[in-house]
Amino acid sequence: MSNVVEIRGVSKSFEQFSLDQVQFEVKKGFITGLIGPNGAGKSTMIKIMMDMVRPSGGEVRIFGSSLTEDPGLKERIGYVSDENYYYENMTLRNMRKMIAPFYKNWDNAAFTRYLEMFELSEKSKIKNLSRGMKMKFSLAVALSHHAELLLMDEPTAGLDPVFRRELLDLLGEEILDENKSIVFSTHITNDLDRIADYIIFMNRGKVVFSDSKDEVLERYVMVKGGRELLDMDVRQVFVGIREGAHGFEALAPDRREAERVFQGIALLETPTLEDIMYFTVKGGKAHV
Numbered sequence: 360m361s362n363v364v365e366i367r368g369v370s371k372s373f374e375q376f377s378l379d380q381v382q383f384e385v386k387k388g389f390i391t392g393l394i395g396p397n398g399a400g401k402s403t404m405i406k407i408m409m410d411m412v413r414p415s416g417g418e419v420r421i422f423g424s425s426l427t428e429d430p431g432l433k434e435r436i437g438y439v440s441d442e443n444y445y446y447e448n449m450t451l452r453n454m455r456k457m458i459a460p461f462y463k464n465w466d467n468a469a470f471t472r473y474l475e476m477f478e479l480s481e482k483s484k485i486k487n488l489s490r491g492m493k494m495k496f497s498l499a500v501a502l503s504h505h506a507e508l509l510l511m512d513e514p515t516a517g518l519d520p521v522f523r524r525e526l527l528d529l530l531g532e533e534i535l536d537e538n539k540s541i542v543f544s545t546h547i548t549n550d551l552d553r554i555a556d557y558i559i560f561m562n563r564g565k566v567v568f569s570d571s572k573d574e575v576l577e578r579y580v581m582v583k584g585g586r587e588l589l590d591m592d593v594r595q596v597f598v599g600i601r602e603g604a605h606g607f608e609a610l611a612p613d614r615r616e617a618e619r620v621f622q623g624i625a626l627l628e629t630p631t632l633e634d635i636m637y638f639t640v641k642g643g644k645a646h647v
């Protein structure tokens with residue numbers, strides 16, 4: 360199985376934040392979700408992949424090469440940003456005329472089809488689009504040049520639930536082409552429960568894990584039980600715990616160990632990605 364992205368020991372420091380030895384890969388032909396709380400470093404990592412931010416150390420390989428050495432590779436990437444890079448006073452038609460020549464594989468028919476699907480008019484000006492509509496326009500551009508890699512920073516942010524679901528279906532259709540790969544960041548982990556094959560979880564500038572979603576959901580387990588169980592020396596089994604007046608719920612990173620301790624005396628359940636993110640980020644600090 361080949362990798363479209365390989366990140367090896369990437370570091371970058373700002374005054375108040377640093378990415379520390381980030382390491383992961385993105386498999387060709389799959390949907391990879393990049394999750395993490397606000398400020399985890401997801402956008403910075405995506406910008407590093409796009410060669411818009413230069414790391415201070417480590418290696419970034421896209422399609423086996425470096426975008427710095429071969430900027431032409433960008434044509435093969437459909438990038439969707441959570442920032443607006445378009446000219447506010449231009450109409451979508453003029454914006455399209457400006458963007459199209461940058462791409463050898465630009466497909467006007469596909470672009471028109473996406474605008475219709477997203478209910479956008481070419482006559483509208485960028486400045487009159489809502490946040491969700493701008494995101495749709497950005498998606499239409501990214502999808503209209505037959506990119507092999509879609510790299511999207513929070514593409515579902517600002518979208519209503521109906522369109523969010525439509526977008527996820529659309530990404531599901533795109534990925535049927537096994538030569539395409541999709542990476543998107545989100546903190547709406549429900550989006551990924553449905554369609555992601557791989558999950559990269561970042562927290563405070565580090566990768567917590569990068570694995571197939573199924574493996575992650577099998578490895579972790581939620582434990583729910585009465586408070587009396589906490590009198591036993593069991594807290595070290597958990598990465599995070601939430602205690603109520605009578606009971607607790609906690610996330611354990613090793614299902615087998617949790618089963619050994621809690622089988623028969625507590626409830627063991629498969630976590631959601633949201634559970635994993637919440638308990639890992641909050642650790643033992645959360646109380647009800």
Ligand SMILES: Nc1ncnc2c1ncn2[C@@H]1O[C@H](COP(=O)(O)OP(=O)(O)OP(=O)(O)O)[C@@H](O)[C@H]1O
Binds near residue numbers: 401
């Ligand atoms: N150019 C920069 N100069 C200084 N600090 C920066 C710069 N870019 C990002 N940061 C800091 O790096 C941290 C990570 O930001 P980043 O946008 O990568 O996080 P994120 O995981 O995408 O968060 P969110 O989900 O809120 O978008 C933040 O604390 C941010 O303030």
